[in-house]
Amino acid sequence: QKEVEQNSGPLSVPEGAIASLNCTYSDRGSQSFFWYRQYSGKSPELIMSIYSNGDKEDGRFTAQLNKASQYVSLLIRDSQPSDSATYLCAVTFYSGGGADGLTFGKGTHLIIQP
Amino acid sequence: GAVVSQHPSRVICKSGTSVKIECRSLDFQATTMFWYRQFPKKSLMLMATSNEGSKATYEQGVEKDKFLINHASLTLSTLTVTSAHPEDSSFYICSATQTHGGPQHFGDGTRLSIL
Numbered sequence: 001q002k003e004v005e006q007n008s009g010p011l012s013v014p015e016g017a018i019a020s021l022n023c024t025y026s027d028r029g030s031q032s033f034f035w036y037r038q039y040s041g042k043s044p045e046l047i048m049s050i051y052s053n054g055d056k057e058d059g060r061f062t063a064q065l066n067k068a069s070q071y072v073s074l075l076i077r078d079s080q081p082s083d084s085a086t087y088l089c090a091v092t093f094y095s096g097g098g099a100d101g102l103t104f105g106k107g108t109h110l111i112i113q114p
Numbered sequence: 115g116a117v118v119s120q121h122p123s124r125v126i127c128k129s130g131t132s133v134k135i136e137c138r139s140l141d142f143q144a145t146t147m148f149w150y151r152q153f154p155k156k157s158l159m160l161m162a163t164s165n166e167g168s169k170a171t172y173e174q175g176v177e178k179d180k181f182l183i184n185h186a187s188l189t190l191s192t193l194t195v196t197s198a199h200p201e202d203s204s205f206y207i208c209s210a211t212q213t214h215g216g217p218q219h220f221g222d223g224t225r226l227s228i229l
Contacts, residue, residue: 032215043120043207043223044158049216088157092215101148101160101173102209102218 002027004091006105014113019076021108023089026070033065035074036088038107044088048074079112086110117141118210120221128229129200135193135224137208143188144210148218149181152205164191198228 003026013019021035032051036044048063050056050072056063062075072091076083086107092100117140125133137147146165150158162183164170170183180202182194191210195202205225209218 032217034217036220041225043220046217046219051215100215101150101163102158103160104157106157 002030002091002093002103004089004103004105006087006089006108008106009109010111011108012111012113013079015079015081017079019079019083019110019112021074021076021087021089021110023072023074023105024070025072025089025091025103027091027093027103028067028070029093030070030091032092033063033072034090034092034102035061035063035072036090036104037083037085038088039085047087076110081112081114084110084112116212116217116219118208118219118221120208120224122224123222124225124227126227126229127198130197131228133195133198133226135195135206135208135226137191137193137210137221139189139210139219142210142212144191144212145188145214146211147185147191148209148211149183149191149193150207150209152207152223158207161193195226198226200228202226203228 035047038044050063050065060077064073088107089105090102119138149161152158162170162172164185172178185191207223209220211218
């Protein structure tokens with residue numbers, strides 16, 4: 001069974017600091033990895049996607065993937081109060097027969113303190 | 115780009131009613147659409163995977179006769195909750211993807227409340 005684990009938090013970070021969010025997954029066959037941001041009562045919004053080992057940077061966000069350790073992380077630099085949200089780690093496995101649905105972690109609730 | 119529209123955003127109805135939710139990809143053709151459900155303070159759970167012109171694939175524990183999915187075109191999928199009951203009250207969210215294994219883009223969700 002595919003599982004995605006995240007620390008539910010809340011994770012409290014001062015404004016301007018780096019927020020570090022972590023995620024582990026159980027299925028070694030997982031191929032695509034995503035970070036979504038979800039505000040309360042809203043649907044998820046894609047922040048980052050990463051497919052190969054290493055770092056991927058996009059603005060203030062950096063995703064890191066280590067397939068050997070089955071570990072994905074998201075760093076948010078210069079954290080802003082508007083970054084306060086629940087961050088969902090999601091993993092999918094492309095079976096070859098078609099796209100697979102996302103397996104989500106329970107999310108980490110991030111609070112940026114002004 | 116990659117906009118997914120979901121309608122309606124909120125439904126309140128009596129027990130026993132059937133409710134239809136539409137999901138449209140507005141600016142791209144979606145190879146696959148997905149339906150998720152999210153209960154309060156829980157994460158999203160995949161209900162079913164829908165490919166245009168073929169039967170949906172349901173996750174274990176999801177009743178296919180209760181949650182009817184139709185995927186008539188590359189830009190439209192519908193979910194019908196038949197004979198809804200209070201325990202079906204939840205936040206239903208669709209997503210669509212252009213490429214296998216690529217990112218999924220989510221609609222705004224439908225909050226369903228069954229009285």
